[in-house]
Amino acid sequence: MKRKNAFIALLVLSLFLYEAVYGQGEGEQILRPNTQTGDSLEIKDKIRNLEEIVVTGTRTEKTLANTPILTRVISSAQLRQNDFENIMDALEYTIPGLQFNSDPRGDNIRIQGLENKYLLILVDGERLSTTPGGPIDFERLSLSNVKQIEIIKGAASALYGSSAIGMTINIITKTPDRKLEGWAKTRYSRFNDWVLDASVGTAFRRITSQTLFYRNSHNGYDLTPESPQAFTKDPGTNMNIEQKFAWNHKKTQITASGIYYLTEVTNPGESVKNTHYKSNNKTLRVTATQHFADNHQLKASYYGDFYTRNTIYQSTNESEKNATSDIQTLRILDTYTPSVSLQAIAGAEYNWNKDYNAIQYGEEIKTRKVNDMNGFAQVDWQIIPLLNVVGGFRLTHHSVFGNAYSPKINVMLSPGNWKFRGGYSKGFKAPDPTELFSDFMMGSVSHNIGNPDLKAEKSDYLYFSSEYRRAAFNISVDMYQNSIRNKIQSAFVVVKDEKGVEETELRYSNVDNARIRGMELNVDYRPAQKVSLHGTYAYTDAKDTETDLQLKGNIRHAFSWHATYKDRLLEKDFSISLAGHWNSSKINDTEEITTDSHTGKTVQTVTTNPQSAFSLWKLTVVCTLWKKGHTQLDISGGIRNIFNYTDPVKFTTYDPGRRFFGSVLFKF
Template sequence: MKRFTLIVLIICYTFSLLAQQQSTVTIKDDETKEPLPGVTVLIKGTALTLISDSLGIVSFVSIPAGKRAIIFSYIGYETKEQIFSFPIEKPIEILLEPAESHLAEVQVTATRSSRSINDIPTRIETITAGELHEKAVMQPGNIRMLLTESTGIQTQQTSAVSGSASIRIQGLDGRYTLMLKDGFPLYGGFSGGLSILQIPPLDLKRVEVIKGSSSTLYGGGAIAGLVNLVTKEPMVKRELSFLTNVNQTGALDLNAYYGQKFNKIGITLFATRNSQAAYNNNHDDFSDIPRFTRYTLNPKFFYYPNTSTTVSLGLNTSFENRLGGDMQVIKGHANNTHSYFERNKTDRYATQFKLEKTFVDRSVLTLKNSIGYFSRTIELPDFVFAGKQHASFSEASFLLPKDKTEWVAGLSLVTDKFRQTSITQYPLDYKLVTGGIFVQSNWKPTEKFVLETGLRTDYTNQHDVFVLPRISAMYKFNTHFTSRVGGGLGYKAPNIFSEEAEEKSFRDIQPLVLSATRPERSTGFNVDINYKGRFEDVVSISINQLFFYTRLKSPLLLDTLPLANGNYTFYNADGYLNARGFETNIRLGYEEWSLYLGYTYTDAQRDFKHDVSVNPLTAKHRINCNVMYEAEDKWRIAYELFYTGRQQLTNGEGVRDYWVMGISGERKFKYFSVFLNFENLLDTRQSRWEPMYTGSIQHPDFREIYTPIDGFIFNGGFRITL
């Protein structure tokens, strides 16, 4: 009997061991279902750590019977915790979700598509909430720094006195970039000169950038591309935050944001006060940073009558008084010697109305409308230019998504009216009305291939007709390699609001003769290839290589020689502006460390009457570098380095290259964080190499700007989140 009992015990023990030895788990990618080797598997509450093999399999041996919590972690993937009952009788499959999957599910509003960003052939760059948070504490007053750090984008300061700036994408002037807010074009025409200096970033949840011709999407103006600023929406969980920032030049930024959803209604409220003292860092009697005070108030209301309908109504307001020039004048001590100044007063109002209705078949009807008012007065010692802009945007679109196809069709009406209120011999009044009809399609016959096409036809009150086709394709070779290719036509209706006219404060500008002025038309093409993977299973790596080309016919230029009456006139150049080049982006990630490297090569040339010259203020070579350490919810430390190559001024003069570097840090606590930022540590500024003006102090002639002029900036502050 004893022998029999012993044999039974041995057999039971043996079967128990066999059961334990057969406890296996296979770990795979949630999207591709491919096995993941090198996954760290930790049995919670113990020191036992296992690593999955080349097939993504991990085997559990000698695990006591009972329930155990197992933690799965892998570089580039969300950590997952799951409870198992040991012994595991059948092989189990664990799916890990990529850490960037939240980005893959982002619906890019700029394209009107319901597809996620990973299924859209149009090449779209997104600046996510985390990156926005990092840049916002570095420059809370505006989005200039935010945009500068993207390859292929250059923010060009156009005035040494007012500090006005524009966005250049891939070597093309700022007037060829369309600025949107939540899909509404609110910053065109007269209101565009100071726009990027008057948009605080703290209510944004995402920025979408489409480089290359995008006129098929929103009509004229998007020859170089478009930038869509996507604001936050209310959530059930309240978001309440405050940010205060100061720097050594006399800047003070006060920001507050509130957002919350209550059953069928929601609200967001964003309010800021930004001020800056006049700052002269080179002691030449003129301000390098103008004095200004700006107030911004953006309330937005949401109504959800049912689960399939959303109605929103928002108001964007901004009021600014900006004064630059002679420091004595700014301080209130003007005299016969110290008399030069430039004052800009602006008032901006814009409404945003949107209705979105989703039907049972997942089709969506969207109605949009915005009405904008912008008033600006530019005052010089002996000249005043003032005007008011009234603009509107209306659009109705219908989205019909299917399993393999998606269609969008719509109508739009855009108006832009400018009336000069100051008295001059030649008023610069302007009016443009554009009606458009568009259709877009997205076809995904296989998991590897997606084709996107679009066609838009615009008709203006100047009797111009524009037919704008666009096509893009994407092919996924495997889980690591993806390629996109696309191209289209673009246009811009003529107006006088350009960097050249802005630089002259619209003084001595001859009104456009529309019968003798042609619209600018463009052809654009780009192709890219993207790689995502891991090195030795511990370093995540992403490489994107983009090639681009844009050909702009008959660009509108301001003549450098005045007419007999002393005015400068706009004319269509006889020829083309060609911008070609490539962008290289590399991102590496290792535990809490990340490295970003970017290089842009831009060859922008004017070919007028077979006379080839370099497009002014366009650097051929630009390098971006960012190294960051981020311990989640604790520390963020970043180092940045930028290189801008040699450029050529409008008069043909070549100017030097330069480097800019900065360091920033943030310490996070549960409800607040403190931050410090050291920008332009090398104190790179144009005044270190040459005087910023010629002529007399009463009548200065300022140099064209090609580098930063404000020099080293140290700022710091705190953010409270409740």
């Protein structure tokens, strides 16, 4: 590790000296949007659109090049060039070390040894409700309507509250800007995976409207054919209908949107189960913005996300509600910009969560409620042209665990073509209702018992990054440490009642501390006008400081890469992209402490059962068959998992193997 850090320091120093001697002669090169398609596909000079507007790191609009909070962006151009299957596909091929697996409850994510609950998923700045089991259901999101995906690592609780400890992913959606626009798309691949996706929108005078429809169905797949009654991914169907409205009048803007999502996960043909899941999700968002002057605006918003899961009895086709997960948020945000170099935001927020579960919380109580009240503020100060400082904090009062204080400070120094960023932020994660209130028998295995006295998990995040940009070359090195205290752990405990009868209980407690250190190297390079290359390497050392073992599921080394060639063939625009990612072996160490019956000494035994390293590759070809003005017809096709890698034994990846795909997109 010391050699690696020395190499990075030498690389940064060399580039700095090169810039000092030779770096004043060349102007900045710009990536300009393609006015024909609305996507940033035509690269005129620059490898990346550093003028892209991002909002996640500061809750205010800043260009990617000038945000002091390190932000990674998956652009609309990347999404289109790779024709990703869904949000999961886009994240997995772009964020090194990120792992997915799905079950009937939703999509489980793990990165840096941290699971779902330490990652915050947002859509246009609002958090998605989780499924009753805890995961996120990404199938409810249409990729065609995504403008870009913004990713910030580390603690972001000062802006977004609970769960923003490990990573925050903000999915930014599109808004119509013409009198009539839209698209219709169909996509098909192996396992009868069929997507229908359409939208129509208008921006006429003061009114903006957009209607979206998305449907996906698949037959599921099985990596263990010796047990055909249970699939690795069960068959399912998803449908999403969304309506957006906006009204603008002088200095007033009102927006509203509603989403209805329906999903059904069925059983494979040879299954002996008599039940399956059917779920629906309703989302409502209303926002009112008032501009008092060019430098002052007040924004009030309501957000509600309501998820319901039902059990379907196949013999009678009757339905029974078994769980719900509801989130509601009220927020007011005041933004004041007294000068071009100073901006301040302040706000208040109230979050209300209600969870119902037919069995989770005991026989008498079926519904659990928690809420939190928040006040937050942030100042963004461009002290001098080379120095930008952003500082802020959040005060939270949670109805169960009490109070939390989450400060942050970020600094960016910009000499020439360099960007040096650094910062500190504190994060927290409130215990979830399962950890607080569980009271049920898990089959014959254990009695699961929550702990209402749990403390919030808290983190301290430090990072430093250096970025160098010059002509067709961009390189950045990021180093960080994330220390998490009071990690909540579940453990089996054998207890005896008054009659001496033993029972196994699963209990929750604050016992673990974790320390995660790492570095990430990002390189963008354009060796020729028609070729763009991108590569990322991530190193992660994720340690449980109580046992001195790596966190289960951690991957020490991970690469992701993306190469695109764009040209004209037979007078048609086309691009060919090769993307992939490689993960080193997944750590799965288990500690067992026993007492030697002869000596009385404590013996620590560590069992290692690593999951093998693997890589997945994806090839995509996109061709514009016809284009006139804003109207065009695109076709795309490709291969996912080119080398047909599967792991039906240890499930290093849940990928089902090689599959060809094709799609047709008509835009107007």
